[in-house]
Amino acid sequence: MIRMVGTRLASSTLTIFILVTMVFFMVHLTPGGPAYSILGMKATAASVAELNQRLGLDQPIIEQYGIWWWHLLHGQLGYSYLLSRPVGELLWQYEINTLVFYTVSIVVSTLLSILIGLVQGVYFGRWPAKLIGGLQLAFYALPAFFVAAMLVLWFSVQLKILPASGITNLRLADPGVGSYAAHLVLPVTTITLLTVASLSRYFGEAVHEELGKDYVRTARAKGVGFPAILFGHVLRNALRPLVTILGLSFPYIFTGGVIVESVFNYPGLGWLMWRSALSQDYPILIAIVLLIGILTVVGNLLADLVNGLLDPRASYE
Amino acid sequence: MLGRAHRMKILAFFLAAALVWPIAARAADPHDCGTVIVPANADITSFSPLFANALANGQAAEVMYENLIWIDRHAQIDWSRSLVTAITASDDGTTYDVTLRPWHWSDGTLVTSADVLYGFKLIKELGTTYPGYGQGGMPDIIKSLTATDATHFRVVLTHPANPTWFIYEGLSQLTPLPSHDWSRYNIDQLWQLQTTPSFYKTIDGPLRLERFDIGRDAVYVPNPAFDGPKVKFSRFIFTFIEGDGVAVQQIEAGNIDVSGLPTEFYSGVQHIPGVRIEQIAPQASYDYLGLNLKNSKVAFFRDVRVRDAMADSQDQKKFIQVVLHGLGYEVHGPVTPANLAFEAPQLQRGDYPTGYDPAKARALLKAAGFTPGPDGIMQKDGQRLSFVVLTATGSTEGDEMIEFIQADLRAVGIEMKVHEVEFNQMLAIMNGPADGWEAADSGMFSNGYPSGEGLFATGAYLNNGGYSDKTMDQLINDSVNKPGLSALYAYEIYASAQQPVIFGASPAPVLLVSDRLHGVYDFYGPGGLLDPTKLYCTSDGGTES
Numbered sequence: 001m002i003r004m005v006g007t008r009l010a011s012s013t014l015t016i017f018i019l020v021t022m023v024f025f026m027v028h029l030t031p032g033g034p035a036y037s038i039l040g041m042k043a044t045a046a047s048v049a050e051l052n053q054r055l056g057l058d059q060p061i062i063e064q065y066g067i068w069w070w071h072l073l074h075g076q077l078g079y080s081y082l083l084s085r086p087v088g089e090l091l092w093q094y095e096i097n098t099l100v101f102y103t104v105s106i107v108v109s110t111l112l113s114i115l116i117g118l119v120q121g122v123y124f125g126r127w128p129a130k131l132i133g134g135l136q137l138a139f140y141a142l143p144a145f146f147v148a149a150m151l152v153l154w155f156s157v158q159l160k161i162l163p164a165s166g167i168t169n170l171r172l173a174d175p176g177v178g179s180y181a182a183h184l185v186l187p188v189t190t191i192t193l194l195t196v197a198s199l200s201r202y203f204g205e206a207v208h209e210e211l212g213k214d215y216v217r218t219a220r221a222k223g224v225g226f227p228a229i230l231f232g233h234v235l236r237n238a239l240r241p242l243v244t245i246l247g248l249s250f251p252y253i254f255t256g257g258v259i260v261e262s263v264f265n266y267p268g269l270g271w272l273m274w275r276s277a278l279s280q281d282y283p284i285l286i287a288i289v290l291l292i293g294i295l296t297v298v299g300n301l302l303a304d305l306v307n308g309l310l311d312p313r314a315s316y317e
Numbered sequence: 318m319l320g321r322a323h324r325m326k327i328l329a330f331f332l333a334a335a336l337v338w339p340i341a342a343r344a345a346d347p348h349d350c351g352t353v354i355v356p357a358n359a360d361i362t363s364f365s366p367l368f369a370n371a372l373a374n375g376q377a378a379e380v381m382y383e384n385l386i387w388i389d390r391h392a393q394i395d396w397s398r399s400l401v402t403a404i405t406a407s408d409d410g411t412t413y414d415v416t417l418r419p420w421h422w423s424d425g426t427l428v429t430s431a432d433v434l435y436g437f438k439l440i441k442e443l444g445t446t447y448p449g450y451g452q453g454g455m456p457d458i459i460k461s462l463t464a465t466d467a468t469h470f471r472v473v474l475t476h477p478a479n480p481t482w483f484i485y486e487g488l489s490q491l492t493p494l495p496s497h498d499w500s501r502y503n504i505d506q507l508w509q510l511q512t513t514p515s516f517y518k519t520i521d522g523p524l525r526l527e528r529f530d531i532g533r534d535a536v537y538v539p540n541p542a543f544d545g546p547k548v549k550f551s552r553f554i555f556t557f558i559e560g561d562g563v564a565v566q567q568i569e570a571g572n573i574d575v576s577g578l579p580t581e582f583y584s585g586v587q588h589i590p591g592v593r594i595e596q597i598a599p600q601a602s603y604d605y606l607g608l609n610l611k612n613s614k615v616a617f618f619r620d621v622r623v624r625d626a627m628a629d630s631q632d633q634k635k636f637i638q639v640v641l642h643g644l645g646y647e648v649h650g651p652v653t654p655a656n657l658a659f660e661a662p663q664l665q666r667g668d669y670p671t672g673y674d675p676a677k678a679r680a681l682l683k684a685a686g687f688t689p690g691p692d693g694i695m696q697k698d699g700q701r702l703s704f705v706v707l708t709a710t711g712s713t714e715g716d717e718m719i720e721f722i723q724a725d726l727r728a729v730g731i732e733m734k735v736h737e738v739e740f741n742q743m744l745a746i747m748n749g750p751a752d753g754w755e756a757a758d759s760g761m762f763s764n765g766y767p768s769g770e771g772l773f774a775t776g777a778y779l780n781n782g783g784y785s786d787k788t789m790d791q792l793i794n795d796s797v798n799k800p801g802l803s804a805l806y807a808y809e810i811y812a813s814a815q816q817p818v819i820f821g822a823s824p825a826p827v828l829l830v831s832d833r834l835h836g837v838y839d840f841y842g843p844g845g846l847l848d849p850t851k852l853y854c855t856s857d858g859g860t861e862s
Contacts (some may be wrong), residue, residue: 018629019470031742031749032739032741032744033743033745036744036745036748037741038362038370039370039446039448039744040371040448040744041759042448042449042451042452042778042779043745044450044748044779045748046445046780047446048745050445054446054505069517082362083362083512083531083532083819084363084508084509084510084511085512085531089421089530093530093531149353152566152570153566154832156566156569156572157566157569157570160570163570163572164566164567165558165563165567166533166534167573168534170352170354170534171352188826231333261860263563265533265556265563267531267532269561271532272532275360278741279741303419
């Protein structure tokens with residue numbers, strides 16, 4: 001296992017290096033630049049040149065690239081051109097919000113998916129499973145922004161029972177945990193509805209497949225009760241593909257969904273990445289890409305390790 | 318059993334959250350505004366008056382730092398709101414003696430001439446990166462700035478200037494900054510501190526920045542030491558909301574007190590409970606179609622007859638009725654709707670050299686040698702009268718406007734294709750190689766005096782299209798250097814005839830306002846200035862007094 005982890009980390013480092021290098025050059029070669037965002041309407045060639053000089057953006061791109069790595073090796077992610085804050089500080093500030101939002105979303109989605117998938121697997125071919133399958137397809141087809149907008153219209157605008165945006169009630173000087181939780185409900189519901197649609201389908205298929213295997217028939221023949229088979233054996237085995245999918249979605253826990261965070265004005269990393277891309281705030285953008293790369297590798301690795309624990313027969317090679 | 322237990326927990330979470338929020342969100346004392354929440358039109362990236370590159374940043378700064386000169390909605394100086402009580406200009410317009418109002422910083426020290434000098438020193442250090450660089454000749458036009466005493470200072474210009482122009486466009490940019498607090502920092506440190514709330518502790522405006530959540534909310538509290546009228550709320554929040562429609566939803570949900578009203582939403586928001594539509598003072602801005610006269614691919618723009626034909630093709634009245642729901646102003650020259658006090662009498666009577674007349678537009682194109690091609694688009698020597706306009710992405714309102722302009726142009730045989738890019742990319746392209754763009758959907762913002770030295774003078778800092786005309790240069794030169802308004806009027810009439818850019822109708826600012834909040838009309842100044850002291854609330858959500 002140690003060998004597998006070592007090999008995986010080595011190849012992943014190369015992948016991340018290539019990813020960051022590509023993004024660095026791509027964002028620097030696109031027209032515009034942060035100077036235009038900073039100077040606004042009155043940006044002129046002279047003022048842009050002067051500002052670029054101050055920001056170090058007049059240096060050859062290869063030199064800027066080298067400086068970026070040099071800073072990274074010294075533990076610095078750079079300084080946001082537009083927001084005038086260290087990138088590390090900004091990332092941390094937004095990361096906390098994203099972490100809470102997506103951890104709650106993934107936990108809720110996973111539990112619901114297991115529940116629904118179990119029903120779908122057990123009742124495969126019969127009307128409860130068909131109904132669930134129809135709903136899964138319907139929700140899977142819905143775009144995130146549509147679901148988010150509908151939830152806002154119903155629960156915030158019409159019923160006025162849930163807040164539509166932000167992370168706390170701005171009207172209160174000390175909003176407290178209740179306000180924070182309330183502001184999470186609609187974004188979490190959006191992510192949950194969309195995630196459960198796909199996740200529960202995978203899990204339902206896995207449960208159905210496991211139920212048809214020889215060990216289930218053998219257990220039944222030996223008189224083991226169906227609940228014991230389902231929760232004692234099938235659930236554990238069917239979880240493996242789910243874990244792999246969750247591992248792949250691990251980066252989203254940290255980077256967030258641009259669309260959902262934008263609709264709900266939720267200050268997460270996805271939102272920050274979107275704003276940084278628009279204003280070409282390179283240091284933030286590249287730092288987030290680096291983070292995504294690292295988390296993708298970590299997520300995959302964790303999924304493999306958990307799968308190994310769930311099924312000792314799983315090969316690490 | 319496992320699934321059921323978790324399902325119950327999830328249900329409990331949602332139920333608790335749904336129950337907690339309405340309790341937590343209970344309104345404050347109905348006789349007090351409590352917290353007033355206003356959307357910023359963009360995310361705030363600076364609170365420093367020195368680095369205010371956009372409207373949102375300017376507003377975020379100027380609620381903390383008083384302006385030297387306050388221009389009212391009639392384009393006149395409001396002396397009661399200005400930090401100066403008197404300005405005396407020499408006959409030749411070279412020397413200006415300014416008297417400061419007795420005013421205090423939040424730490425009790427007097428706002429002095431030294432603070433004005435300090436602000437100017439920083440502007441000079443910023444050079445061309447100062448966002449107001451070039452406007453009103455700033456800062457290069459000032460030969461010397463000296464403090465006569467604590468509340469008097471003298472400005473000497475490098476050459477004689479029209480006093481009205483310099484006071485409105487140049488002097489108005491001088492903002493006193495707390496030299497006793499800030500002078501320990503150099504300009505680079507000030508740059509790095511521009512979003513740090515604790516840095517802005519010494520202020521002279523009505524509000525103090527308490528907290529800033531980057532990209533989201535700027536939370537202000539009243540400045541207890543403010544020398545002006547006290548504000549009538551306990552907190553003021555600028556919140557950044559992405560997207561036109563989201564802000565409308567936010568005010569419907571009661572989360573904010575004011576929202577912009579994009580034209581495409583106008584019909585659907587007439588009767589929102591607890592929310593009213595309010596038109597505020599016209600803004601000191603207008604939209605225009607910038608033309609690249611340097612680009613040989615669209616050399617036809619250099620012919621004034623083509624430019625006039627483009628202007629004559631535009632049915633601004635219909636545009637205002639259809640696209641702006643009747644809420645807009647016709648603009649045929651370089652005077653913004655808020656600067657009408659400075660408009661030439663001839664133009665005030667509606668006697669513009671250009672205006673909607675498709676027949677005249679076609680005649681002008683014919684006179685310029687263009688004939689209709691097989692597809693109806695005019696052509697000359699094999700070149701079609703066709704160009705590509707750059708527009709900034711993200712605004713449905715802007716899309717509708719550009720489509721209307723496109724249709725009017727096509728009606729006289731001019732083809733306009735649209736290419737959407739991000740705003741900063743558009744600016745970069747316009748400042749790039751001459752053949753990189755053909756036209757751009759842009760806008761202009763004025764401090765109050767509608768002069769053209771930054772727009773249409775040869776080599777002017779905003780003259781991206783490279784327009785150059787000796788008569789225009791002379792008229793602009795006269796309007797900013799000679800006293801009186803006759804040169805300005807002549808410039809306005811000539812610019813309207815020349816159409817160095819194609820002037821376009823300007824939307825009237827219309828807002829959705831929570832019924833509890835009043836004074837919004839006076840809160841928003843025409844130049845984008847905000848006066849938080851004008852806001853107040855009523856418990857019954859009654860009508861404006």
